[in-house]
Amino acid sequence: MTDLDRAREFYGNVLGFGRPVYDLPDAGWIEFSSGGAGGNVAVVLAESGWVPSTGTTLVLDVEDCRAAVDELRRRGVDCEDAQVFPGFVTYASFYDPFGNRLQMCSPA
Known part of the structure; x- marks a missing residue:
């Protein structure tokens, strides 16, 4: 499982954001709808990997x-x-x- 797969699972399923609005693994970017709060939640893989x-x-x-x-x-x-x-x-x-x-x- 890649880090993007782990992020997709955690934010989409564990936190319940659902399917990504944008799922761009080549760009290291996954974006989820915030559920009508006026914006989205993006998870971005840095070049050096996931950095807290x-x-x-x-x-x-x-x-x-x-x-x-x-x-x-x-x-x-x-x-x-x-x-x-x-x-x-x-x-x-x-x-x-x-x-x-x-x-x-x-x-x-």
Whole structure:
């Protein structure tokens, strides 16, 4: 399985983005619809391979962050415990197969 196959599986099936809108393996690019949030999510293979991002975090809205952590863990995803900023947000970080940090959040 190539890194693009792993990315396609993780983002498309594990996270539920579905089939890619653009699937360009020769360019090292897979792009998924964000589900009507006004943009897409692109996964790009760098020339040196998959390099975890350090300056940008994709944050996904979910109904119940704690339940989403439990579900992703059942699917084998590395998830941190949910944290609460009282009166604002509940959030949790999780990681794709390449070490990129993503987050999810729900109301506090």
